[in-house]
Amino acid sequence: MAKIAPSILSADFSNLEQEIKKVEDFGADFIHIDVMDGNFVPNITLGPCVIESIRKVTNLPFDVHLMVENPERYLKDFAEAGADIISFHQEATHHVHRTIQDIKKLGIKAGVAINPATPVSLIEDILEEVDLILVMSVNPGFGGQSFIKSALKKISTLKQIILKNNYKTLIEVDGGINEDNAEKIVKAGADILVAGSAIYKSCDPKGVIKKLKLI
Numbered sequence: 001m002a003k004i005a006p007s008i009l010s011a012d013f014s015n016l017e018q019e020i021k022k023v024e025d026f027g028a029d030f031i032h033i034d035v036m037d038g039n040f041v042p043n044i045t046l047g048p049c050v051i052e053s054i055r056k057v058t059n060l061p062f063d064v065h066l067m068v069e070n071p072e073r074y075l076k077d078f079a080e081a082g083a084d085i086i087s088f089h090q091e092a093t094h095h096v097h098r099t100i101q102d103i104k105k106l107g108i109k110a111g112v113a114i115n116p117a118t119p120v121s122l123i124e125d126i127l128e129e130v131d132l133i134l135v136m137s138v139n140p141g142f143g144g145q146s147f148i149k150s151a152l153k154k155i156s157t158l159k160q161i162i163l164k165n166n167y168k169t170l171i172e173v174d175g176g177i178n179e180d181n182a183e184k185i186v187k188a189g190a191d192i193l194v195a196g197s198a199i200y201k202s203c204d205p206k207g208v209i210k211k212l213k214l215i
Ligand SMILES: O=C(CO)[C@@H](O)[C@H](O)COP(=O)(O)O
Pocket: 007, 009, 010, 032, 034, 065, 138, 139, 140, 141, 142, 143, 144, 145, 174, 175, 176, 177, 194, 195, 196, 197, 198
């Protein structure tokens, strides 16, 4: 059974407390928080002060997805604001291994995200070090895009390497996930599904979370 991480990027930002409590009541496992800097991606979202505020409204773990250049500059700020997992992009720093170690030194979990065009081979050497790999199934920057099918092959390749080597690394998949394609994604090897618009833009978010959790 996959764990579900609703992305608040598609939530009503004027009412974040209720939007977070709602998905917690409906059985969400994490809150996925998309941080965009207008540089690594062509969109700007939120920073540590918003995370610090919403930290008070839920006990769910905060899964912070950094879509920022040189993420190493902000790790301490996000950890202090309440992140439980920080994932940064392989493409956004020269120092992937060092950045993983720096996140772990802050006492939280470390994830590495890869864009649709980034091959698994580029993160194979750090797989054992990292708590999760965040496979992007859309180009990062916006919610509500369509799932890129080539992610499925990437997920199964990753899963085979993880199983073969007995690594503990989890696979999280992010972008364009809905009730229609979730089964294929979990079959390919996903452990955590991020869903933004499929949950927050639905008239039955409770039903969507329930269905995704049963896969
Ligand atoms: O990181 C991102 C987008 O860059 C995601 O977390 C999206 O927020 C997911 O939204 P949907 O594709 O599920 O609408």
